[in-house]
Amino acid sequence: MRGLDKVVPDPAAAVAGIPDGASLAVGGFGLCGNPMELIRALLAQGTSGLSVVSNNCGVDDWGLGLLLDAGRIVKMTSSYVGENKEFERRFLAGELEVELTPQGTLAEKLRAGGAGIAAFFTRTGVGTQVAEGGLPRRYDGAGGVAVASPPKEVRTFDGKPYVLEEAITCDVALVHARRGDRAGNLVFHASARNFNPLAAMAGRLCVAEVEELVETGDIPPDDVHLPGVFVHRVVEVGTDVEKRIERRTAREG
Template sequence: MASKIFASAAAAVADIGHGASLAVGGFGLCGIPDALIEAIAQCDAADLEVFSNNCGVDDHGLGILLSLGRIRRVTASYVGENKEFARQYLAGELEVELTPQGTLAERLRAGGSGIPAFFTPAGVGTPVADGGIPWRYAADGSVAVSSPPRETRIFGDREYVLEHGITTDFALVHARLGDTDGNLVFAKTAMNFNPLAAMAGRITIAQVEELVEPGHIDPASVHLPGVFVNRVVHTGLQDKRIEKRTVASSGARS
């Protein structure tokens, strides 16, 4: 069996080309595959379609690719903390599909599990189901593309809306610990969207802080089995940015 270990992040992402779709783990700046994102920024891949909870901040995470004009479309549940994201969306330079956070998580899980679609009550009676959410604006501020209405169905006495599973060309994730077979362990809240994004990718690339040989990780401690992971890069401990720092004033009482 070919080795899953790649010598560098650049080598691991080298075949991500124009128009590729990416499922990207992380939440805010927690647990993001920053080394892999930076490696893509050093390549010329553009016109990318990204599925991620959010798009980083202006100068870190997916915000780097966004500021370089490399991303064509984003499916996310939260787009705050990024002024360039808002500017591109309102200027008609970026297509954005907003989806409820739990729905996005389940769409990734479903796609990775081979489930093409599912019904959920989230979004029923709102523009999520009824359509009309601006996906892309025109340069003059008018709506160029809006979300279509979605199929709804009654189960029992409750209405549900149809959502489609997500599969992507590549998935990028960050793990605290991994072995050379691709089994991964995530740290605390950094688990967030990482396992789900990993499942959705046809080719999944993991950056790991610590790399060990098979057998060093207790099977009961594995969060994501290596069957979902195609490539592993040992990046070591990356700088962990804080998205928002709140401190007490010097005169505040404890």
């Protein structure tokens, strides 16, 4: 089993070697399941010029928002701007390229990349700028569009139009899991599972932070959510890592 030991000593070692200009697939949905310790380590390492694929970009002071605020991200491929005011400001000011992608399509593009599928056809986006092109990807800072999305192939199957979407693969994936073993088998907790397995599959190098590290064989095979074949580095961050939510709501009474 020693040859399967993928554990590294700390988050800094986990992200070591990720170069400037790398493309990243990052797990999380809102602030749920964000690989915060890896994001902090990447920030401390000084890596810049990043193209990031993630459901959203955190908030101004948490999640991927930390990298964005430091000017380390040059492109985001995501489903929505969310609660991040700096994301909105940079996009409209022409400082950030953004490829907005329907959420289910984004999930499938990552899954397809991990499964070795080059592209797929979907009904989502047919008849809109998603298929026809023209969605702003970069503004010029004066209200005009500097870069717009290109048109995509549309083909008819069984009398219905479908748009062609290409798969996504990235240089590196950063994910957060509740539990992992030394061989990289991962278990995610509840809704923190979200985009994490998909991001992991799409990364040519996958780095996983886990709250609890166990020995290989301690996780029953049927309980594994992501097999270790997709994971290359594992770092334990403890169960007391800070977790945030975007908006806390409570029901009266």
